Amino acid sequence: MDFLGLISPLFVLLAIGGTLVGIIFGAIPGMTATMAVAICLPLTYSLGLENGLALLLGLYVGGISGGLVPAILLGIPGTPSSITTCFDGYPMAQRGEGEKALRIGIFASLVGGLISLAALYFFAPALADFAIRFSYVEKFLIILFALTVMAALSSNMLLGIFSGFLGIFVSLIGVYDVTDGGNGHFRLIPPGTDYWLEGGFSLLPVLIALFGLTAILEEAEKGMPKGMSLKQIEVGAHSRFSFSVFKGQVLNLIRSSGIGTFVGILPGVGGSAASILSYTAAKTTSKHPERFGKGEPAGVIASEAGNNGLTGGALVPLLSLGIPGDSTTALLIGAFALQGIQVGPLFIGNNGDTWNAMIVAMIIANLAMFVMMYFAIRWFAMVVAVPKHILYPVILMMCVIGAYTINYGIMFDVWTLLIFGVFGWLATKLRLEVAPFIIGFILGPSAEIYFVKSLESFGDLTIFFTKSWIAVILWVLIIGSVALSIVMARNNRATAAAAG
Amino acid sequence: MINRRIVLAALSAALLVTTPLVAHAQNLPGNIRMVIGSTSTGGDTYQNSAIVAEALSSHLGINIKVDPVGTSEGLKALERDARGTTIMLHHDQIYLSYLYGVPGNDDPFANYVIGPTVAINPGDSFLVPADSPYQSMDDILTAAADGTKVRVAIQPGGVSEIGFTAMRNAAKVRSPGSEENIVAVNTGSQADKNQAMWDDLADVINGSIQANEQFTQLPADDPKAMRFVWITARPATLDQAPEAGMGATTRADFLQYASPATSVTLDGTEDFAFDKEFFLLYNKDMDPALMDAIDTALAEIYAEGEIQKRQAEAFFIPNYLPRAEALEHLSAKSERIGGIINDLKAE
Structure with missing residues (x-):
């Protein structure tokens, strides 16, 4: 393969520039990789296909990676796929290990991205053939496995599971869309609110409301003395990073990258599920599952390797079946369409140059992401030195802009931001748990579709146990995860009783 | 006294006035x-x-x-x-x-x-697996008339369903009652329709020339391989498509799957076609x-x-x-x- 022949200065510049802009989009709460790609999509017509793809793939890799910065430093996931990075990254930052958490996340992102890229390059057609063996049943069981993390993330299991189911319930509000194979009927919509709730609540406004606006409201409630910053989140000082932190985490790193890649190759499971599944698997198999959610580096590794593993994985069905693996690659298909290029099972064979250009662009983007983020940590860290009375209004403004633009200008998304910000603030007072709620909200719609479609297609519930050997393996993982949660909850109770 | 703020305000106002809202x-x-x-x-x-x-x-x-x-x-x-x-x-x-x-x-x-x-x-079309017993729409309608259920994957309520409706209508015209044997499998995206075929949940799927043509070029033993059986566009419309067609399928090939070469009757005398x-x-x-x-x-x-x-x-x-x-x-x-x-x- 003539890699060097594809590298023109413009191509490299676009890949690196795209990565930089993507990182900025990912790092701003409310902005996402999908948004960055959507904005730049029309440019691909004038840039030409290969150069256009270099830009878009840079944006994609950068956007997915940049999400870890606010997740760790502010506790606000920059993108939906970095939600699980918050769970351990933010506690690490709060105890003064912000730099360490960032560097762990960035390195894990690089490994996840490169492993998935290798899988894409060497095994794309074979992986696509494997992916089509996953029917509605197996996809439902994967979602169910990811949902089991709700119990494991809860400080009070019962309230956590209740919060998770509440999240699922809220996610189902709206029309059961025919484009998802539904019947087009409205459900769970309070009378008189059809106009606004027809499409339900969008994920991104809910996410940034629960993690961003809620935190701002809580700070406002406590009072915010002028000049006070997030100084407890020290970066550097006593949190020097060393690669020794990955000792004992190689398996976690590879497994999480593999899970991310695998979720990417399954169309319809959703990008956010990649990091949730990686996190669930890391916790389930950890010797110290009780440390997860309290600042465990393995949690950051799992989450970031998982969500960057998605980047190569999601391109597998796109380039081997013509089917996008996540919302961002769904936009990439537009770049091909605008150039009149067919994407399907013959794409790689028929478009060798474009295929090679995409691989080169992904390598450049991953390396550029690592270099830019790894050495820019000091700059990122400046955000924690900004006084809260300045920082929070800026975050609030970015959240509003992000909510308004995510669906190309729908005002109800801004109201969603406000509604769920207040809900998050009240929820903590009612001891409801936000993390299981949002996981339920993210995974609820997919769970519903695959459950209903499984029953419609195969007739009864036994199919979930008898469909295939893949289903059996998934049940083993589900039962293992639930059992671990129960054991952990008992141990916590016993520890609390002994202490009290 | 004119200061910088006043100058800026005046310039802004002038800009606002001179910027045509509808000009x-x-x-x-x-x-x-x-x-x-x-x-x-x-x-x-x-x-x-x-x-x-x-x-x-x-x-x-x-x-x-x-x-x-x-x-x-x-x-x-x-x-x-x-x-x-x-x-x-x-x-x-x-x-x-x-x-x-x-x-x-x-x-x-x-x-x-x-x-x-x-x-x-002009791409709206229907496809079957490469190893399907149905070679044509005639086979499908005949099977329905003989009492065989034919499952068709569609997205309900739109362009995808109109071809399905036409199939049921043709079955009714050919053999009243046989339309009940043409049954819908409601799916969502094109990916879901393809998957329904690969999972053997559908005998026929709705698709498009643009999204599915490459699947028709796969070797017959590939589990993903498909065949066109019907393109719903009017022949006069397809005639305007580029002669080279799309991918490895020429316009002449496509015309074989459209009326009149492939007939899905509207009323026994005229074919149904839809652009x-x-x-x-x-x-x-x-x-x-x-x-x-x-x-x-x-x-x-x-x-x-x-x-x-x-x-x-x-x-x-x-x-x-x-x-x-x-x-x-x-x-x-x-x-x-x-x-x-x-x-x-x-x-």
Whole structure:
């Protein structure tokens, strides 16, 4: 393969520039990789296909990676796929290990991205053939496995599971869309609110409301003395990073990258599920599952390797079946369409140059992401030195802009931001748990579709146990995860009783 | 005393006054939002809208931004804006959803102004697995007449369903009662329809030339391989497609799957055929002068001939009809299809 022949200065510049802009989009709460790609999509017509793809793939890799910065430093996931990075990254930052958490996340992102890229390059057609063996049943069981993390993330299991189911319930509000194979009927919509709730609540406004606006409201409630910053989140000082932190985490790193890649190759499971599944698997198999959610580096590794593993994985069905693996690659298909290029099972064979250009662009983007983020940590860290009375209004403004633009200008998304910000603030007072709620909200719609479609297609519930050997393996993982949660909850109770 | 603030304020005010809010060609707004009835940027609706928006923008010297907000949000945006700063581009789905009774869909002919048509996507098609016992639509309809259930994967309530309706209608015409053996498997996206075939949940799937042609080129022993059995477009429409066709399938090949070579009868004498047409929609209170301006601009653009080349590259058939003719054409089409749907419902 003539890699060097594809590298023109413009191509490299676009890949690196795209990565930089993507990182900025990912790092701003409310902005996402999908948004960055959507904005730049029309440019691909004038840039030409290969150069256009270099830009878009840079944006994609950068956007997915940049999400870890606010997740760790502010506790606000920059993108939906970095939600699980918050769970351990933010506690690490709060105890003064912000730099360490960032560097762990960035390195894990690089490994996840490169492993998935290798899988894409060497095994794309074979992986696509494997992916089509996953029917509605197996996809439902994967979602169910990811949902089991709700119990494991809860400080009070019962309230956590209740919060998770509440999240699922809220996610189902709206029309059961025919484009998802539904019947087009409205459900769970309070009378008189059809106009606004027809499409339900969008994920991104809910996410940034629960993690961003809620935190701002809580700070406002406590009072915010002028000049006070997030100084407890020290970066550097006593949190020097060393690669020794990955000792004992190689398996976690590879497994999480593999899970991310695998979720990417399954169309319809959703990008956010990649990091949730990686996190669930890391916790389930950890010797110290009780440390997860309290600042465990393995949690950051799992989450970031998982969500960057998605980047190569999601391109597998796109380039081997013509089917996008996540919302961002769904936009990439537009770049091909605008150039009149067919994407399907013959794409790689028929478009060798474009295929090679995409691989080169992904390598450049991953390396550029690592270099830019790894050495820019000091700059990122400046955000924690900004006084809260300045920082929070800026975050609030970015959240509003992000909510308004995510669906190309729908005002109800801004109201969603406000509604769920207040809900998050009240929820903590009612001891409801936000993390299981949002996981339920993210995974609820997919769970519903695959459950209903499984029953419609195969007739009864036994199919979930008898469909295939893949289903059996998934049940083993589900039962293992639930059992671990129960054991952990008992141990916590016993520890609390002994202490009290 | 004149200071810097006053100078800046004066300059700003002057700029505001001199910036025309509606100062472009034929008094069209300088910035127009073209919402589309799809949330995808990879589909034919986005492709069509991008081509039309770009052509109108450069011809009129205005900015037109395509926003893929989906049908429901698109119509809401259109309802809110009678100034002409929001227009919509969609296709036949908008009235088919109403005819099929999909909840939340009102009669677009009554609630909006139907604008000019711009293009046809001739790709709507039906496919079977490569190893299917059905070689043709005739085999499928014969199987239904013989009492075999034929499962057809569609997305209900739109263009995908109209071909299914036509199949059931043809089965009824050939052998009354056999339409009950043509059963729908409701799926969502094209990926879901393909997967339904690979999981052996569907015998026939709705697809498109653009999305499925490559699957028809796979070796027959590949589990993903498919075959076309029917392309719903009118032969006169397909005749306008590039001779090279798409991928490895030529126009002549495609014509073998369309009427009259492949017959799905409408009434025993005439074949059913359906073109998926893209057209503009306007707020019903929008100034007709603005609509005329867009009509005129499009007429000039199509007369120049460049847009046709771009549409052909994307495998679309240029199909400009000014809004009066478009309304007449689409109303008649809607009425004809509504009749078929109602006949089947009445059974």
